Amino acid sequence: MTANAGGPRTVSKAETDDHRSEPTEDDAPLGSPRVADPVIKSRDLDVYYGDEQALHGIQMEIPERKVTALIGPSGCGKSTFLRSINRMNDLIDIARVEGDLRFHGKNVYDEDVDPVALRRKIGMVFQKPNPFPKSIYDNVAYGLRVQGKDDDVDEQVHTALERAALLDEVEDQLDSSGLDLSGGQQQRLCIARAIAPDPEVILMDEPASALDPVATSKIEDLVEELAEEYTVVIVTHNMQQAARISDKTAVFLTGGHLVEFDDTNKIFENPESERVEDYITGKFG
Numbered sequence: 001m002t003a004n005a006g007g008p009r010t011v012s013k014a015e016t017d018d019h020r021s022e023p024t025e026d027d028a029p030l031g032s033p034r035v036a037d038p039v040i041k042s043r044d045l046d047v048y049y050g051d052e053q054a055l056h057g058i059q060m061e062i063p064e065r066k067v068t069a070l071i072g073p074s075g076c077g078k079s080t081f082l083r084s085i086n087r088m089n090d091l092i093d094i095a096r097v098e099g100d101l102r103f104h105g106k107n108v109y110d111e112d113v114d115p116v117a118l119r120r121k122i123g124m125v126f127q128k129p130n131p132f133p134k135s136i137y138d139n140v141a142y143g144l145r146v147q148g149k150d151d152d153v154d155e156q157v158h159t160a161l162e163r164a165a166l167l168d169e170v171e172d173q174l175d176s177s178g179l180d181l182s183g184g185q186q187q188r189l190c191i192a193r194a195i196a197p198d199p200e201v202i203l204m205d206e207p208a209s210a211l212d213p214v215a216t217s218k219i220e221d222l223v224e225e226l227a228e229e230y231t232v233v234i235v236t237h238n239m240q241q242a243a244r245i246s247d248k249t250a251v252f253l254t255g256g257h258l259v260e261f262d263d264t265n266k267i268f269e270n271p272e273s274e275r276v277e278d279y280i281t282g283k284f285g
């Protein structure tokens with residue numbers, strides 16, 4: 001099977017710096033555009049919870065400063081893959097990872113990698129907004145203080161709030177509790193907290209699924225803006241959302257297999273896999 005069968009296709013915004021090629025490995029998912037110098041590269045990644053295997057041989061190359069969406073039916077392993085990128089699975093006692101997950105070429109599972117330092121470079125935003133019971137200011141300053149980045153905290157807090165598209169709304173109430181904000185504002189506060197320590201990658205696990213449509217739309221706009229500075233990997237149940245905001249889409253299917261990974265336009269308009277097409281068109285999932 002060629003990587004680009006099926007006639008004309010639209011050109012996505014991601015394609016200017018990638019070139020399509022045959023998958024280089026027999027077991028690479030369909031599509032698999034070759035990414036020059038990927039920020040994250042997964043090879044033969046297996047994840048188990050006890051005896052249950054949740055991910056099977058995941059091969060993926062995640063490009064820099066793009067939005068990569070992970071989609072697929074419930075339980076197919078999207079969150080497990082996301083958490084394996086910054087070793088959040090370490091916090092689950094029965095989780096075990098085998099294979100290779102590289103961040104700028106370094107296997108994050110090597111013994112000399114400090115997971116806390118890794119998570120400073122690869123931050124995370126969760127499904128449910130989870131601000132600390134502290135002021136807005138202290139929520140954002142928290143990570144900076146933990147790291148001893150105490151110089152110009154004010155400036156760093158303001159910059160993070162601005163990048164998270166929240167500054168205008170909270171500038172006059174930085175001492176108020178983060179818990180008093182609306183759900184959408186709380187999520188943008190969590191995004192500000194994640195970007196304050198200046199990570200390279202932001203992982204987002206369904207960041208808008210608990211929000212109303214207006215707040216969701218603000219988060220979507222923000223995700224696209226963030227990709228100008230950061231590499232964003234986002235899990236979403238919402239296929240329209242993936243189509244709207246991502247450059248690349250990875251489709252996981254039941255059993256923990258990555259079936260197809262390609263430019264988002266290609267996945268939604270002309271996927272290689274019939275099963276992916278069935279999923280995209282709502283025949284199952």
Ligand SMILES: Nc1ncnc2c1ncn2[C@@H]1O[C@H](COP(=O)(O)OP(=O)(O)OP(=O)(O)O)[C@@H](O)[C@H]1O
Pocket residue numbers: 049054072073074075076077078079080081092094237
């Ligand atoms: N902490 C855990 N302990 C045991 N099994 C787990 C754990 N977390 C996930 N699993 C199992 O791993 C598989 C993949 O789960 P995961 O949450 O990664 O899927 P998902 O695609 O993100 O699902 P959803 O869309 O419903 O969030 C499922 O079978 C799930 O039951």
